[in-house]
Amino acid sequence: MKQNFTVRHGALDGVEAFLSVAKHRNFRKAAAELAVTPSAVSQAVRTLEARIGAALFTRTTRSVGLTEAGERFFSRARPAFEELIAASEIARGIGQRPAGLLRLSVPPAVVPILLEPIIASFCLAYPEIELEIVAGGELVDLAAQGFDAGIRMGDLIAPDMIAVRLSPSFPMVVVGSPEYLRHRTTPERIEDLRHHACLRLRRSNGSVAPWRFAKGNKAIEAIVAGPLIAHDYPTLLGAAIQGAGLAQVPSPIANSAIADGRLETLLTAFAVTSPGVFLYYPERHQVLPKLRAFIDHIRSQGSGGARDGRPLKAAR
Structure with a gap:
C-alpha cells in the first residue's frame, strides 16, 4: 500500500525565526535581521514550541538561552534550513547574472600577493557582486560562519573540500x-x-x-x-x-x-x-554563480594556474 509522505502543512513555520533568535540569543536582534517586529518573532517561536510540544528557549528579563530540547532542535534544524536556502539560491541563480555578497576567508599573507592584483578588475567586471575579504590566520567553518569559500595552503585544507589551485607549489x-x-x-x-x-x-x-x-x-x-x-x-x-x-x-x-x-x-x-595555495569550498554545495564568477575571473587573469574545482586530493 502506498504511504503518504506529504510534509504536514506549516511544518516549517517559525523555524527561521527560531534559528535567528538562537543565533543572536536576542528577540530584538532576530526581528531586525528578519525585518519584522519583535512581537511577530515571539509569536512565531511560541507557535513553533506549541506545535513541537516543548519549550525551546529559557527567557529572563536579561537573557535568552536554549533549553536542552532547543539545543537539539537547533543542531538538526540549522543545517537542514541552510540546505533549503542554498537550494533556493541555486534555483534562483540559474541563468541570472552573478550577484550578491561573496565572502572569502583568507590568510593575511595571500592578500597582497594573490588578491590585490585582481580585486579591482573583478569588482569592475561584476558590479552586482559585493566582495568581502575577511583576512585572518584561523581556519574557520565556512558554512557556520557564512563564508562562500576560503583560501589556504593546500596542506591545511580538509580532504573533503573542493579545491581550485591559485598558485604553483x-x-x-x-x-x-x-x-x-x-x-x-x-x-x-x-x-x-x-x-x-x-x-x-x-x-x-x-x-x-x-x-x-x-x-x-x-x-x-x-x-x-x-x-x-x-x-x-x-x-x-x-x-x-x-x-x-x-x-x-x-x-x-x-x-x-x-x-x-x-x-x-x-x-x-x-x-x-608546500603544495601551494588553493581556494576551497564544501563539496556538498553546488557552486553559486557569484563564486563561479570569481573562480573564472582568477583563471582569466592567469593567477597561478587556477583550474576547475575538484576534491583536494585530486587537485594537489
Whole structure:
C-alpha cells in the first residue's frame, strides 16, 4: 500500500525565526535581521514550541538561552534550513547574472600577493557582486560562519573540500636578515638551529608549529625556540627583516625582501615544498554563480594556474 509522505502543512513555520533568535540569543536582534517586529518573532517561536510540544528557549528579563530540547532542535534544524536556502539560491541563480555578497576567508599573507592584483578588475567586471575579504590566520567553518569559500595552503585544507589551485607549489624558506647573521654563525645543518633565535607560528588549533624540512626522502620536523610567537606569516617575516631572528615562511611572501637584500635564505638544501595555495569550498554545495564568477575571473587573469574545482586530493 502506498504511504503518504506529504510534509504536514506549516511544518516549517517559525523555524527561521527560531534559528535567528538562537543565533543572536536576542528577540530584538532576530526581528531586525528578519525585518519584522519583535512581537511577530515571539509569536512565531511560541507557535513553533506549541506545535513541537516543548519549550525551546529559557527567557529572563536579561537573557535568552536554549533549553536542552532547543539545543537539539537547533543542531538538526540549522543545517537542514541552510540546505533549503542554498537550494533556493541555486534555483534562483540559474541563468541570472552573478550577484550578491561573496565572502572569502583568507590568510593575511595571500592578500597582497594573490588578491590585490585582481580585486579591482573583478569588482569592475561584476558590479552586482559585493566582495568581502575577511583576512585572518584561523581556519574557520565556512558554512557556520557564512563564508562562500576560503583560501589556504593546500596542506591545511580538509580532504573533503573542493579545491581550485591559485598558485604553483613553492618552498618554505628559512630566512634571516644580514644584520642578524653578522653576529652569528650561519646555520648549515638543521641541528644548528638550536643555537639561533627562531620565530614561530601558532596554529589555529593553539599548537606551535614545528619547522618542517626534507632530508632526502625523509620528512623532518624540528622543534625550535626563540623570542617571538605570531599567528600569521607577515608578522614573522617583518620581525625577521628587523633582525629579531630566523623565520620559516612561504617563499612568495619573502621573495621581495630576498631580492632587495633585506633577507638571506638559509638551509635551502633542506627546504620542504608546500603544495601551494588553493581556494576551497564544501563539496556538498553546488557552486553559486557569484563564486563561479570569481573562480573564472582568477583563471582569466592567469593567477597561478587556477583550474576547475575538484576534491583536494585530486587537485594537489
